[in-house]
Amino acid sequence: MKEKKTALHISLIALSSALVAVFTIAVRIPVPATAGYISLCDAAVVFVSYAFGPFTGLIAGGLGSAFADLLGGYPQFAVISFAVHGLEALLAGLIVKKNSQNILTMIIGALVSIVVVCGGYLLLEVLFITTFSSALVEVPMNALQSGVGSVIGLLLYAAVVKGYRNFDSIKW
């Protein structure tokens, strides 16, 4: 029985991570000023954490964005992306988990995502990669990406719940 559950957990995390990675790689707008890019990564991260809970979100959000960085030619950001998007998914999932139908908690979850993404990238890049002033340049783009991504993630979650009836059977 335990192995059966583990098989489901591994499939759930593998497909969710691949989903996050494809969202990140497929829709990508380069930002020349920072050598980075804007993507739909946050939409997928928020969707996964709302749909499958904070723990799946933590692993799948982190792994998916890290794999996207590795495959997309930005391996130096993989560890930072893993930490930031993992934490983003965990907190968003924890906030929304208790009352998933309440729109107010979803908005709070989205705001927390923006704070975590902007603050997380700023903090970790200053600690390991760059200076405070040059890391600050990325903040508006990160805020835009996570803000738009959170809204799209919310809409996507609502649409998928309607579109796939057996949704509850595959939760962690």
Place this chain on the structure above:
Amino acid sequence: MNTSSYIYGESFYHKYDIRAKLFFTFLYSILVFFVRSWYGLIAFPLIPFAVFLVSLGGIETWRAIKRILPVIILLFLFLPLQDRGGNPIVEINGFVFVTGEGLYRVCRLASRFIALSLILMLLIETERSENIIRGLRFYRMPYNVALLFSMILRFIPYLGSMFDEIRASMSLRLTEGKRGFPIMPSITAFAVASVRMIPDTAAALEERGFGRKERRDYKGLKTSPKLFTELFFSAILPIIFFIVMR
């Protein structure tokens, strides 16, 4: 959609054993944080740069540099804001533009960023991802984690091509003369199709004997005297280089 970063080649770094390569990358990435001398700051990014050039050629090296160049330019653009209270080097009309401490700090960050970026790019561009997972298994990565990573790497290209098909079919629904694709319908259809695959994949794993006690790896890495030589050099060269250049 590009879902693999491996570039085929016959260079010495392509042929270098993945276990030694992983160890070298890990060690080099740690040592780069402890370099303090000016010689070290110049030499540490130069080594992966030279290996990159020899293994992957000029075009790929330029592509890699192009990806990291904007961050380096940005670092130096904000140089006047660094360590303003330090020893002035460039001063115009009483305004200190560059201090010695600020310049050193930015050079150290730039050196670390270039070295880290190139050494990591070198790893993933000269080795197939399945070999990297096998190498990590050698360093005792748990079976379930290795399985998870393999599945993610298998699903990314598959879901990527599925997304391309959905996007192409959705773009046909646009009115004539319009370009692009409708984002929400495309990603919703894609997410539903991906979520539907989860129970089937779990069932397939069980059918293939997941959880069985006697597990065997599909393909293993061979151990030869060459591995020990390469592991030895992967350990000793970065350490000697660090001691000389730090």
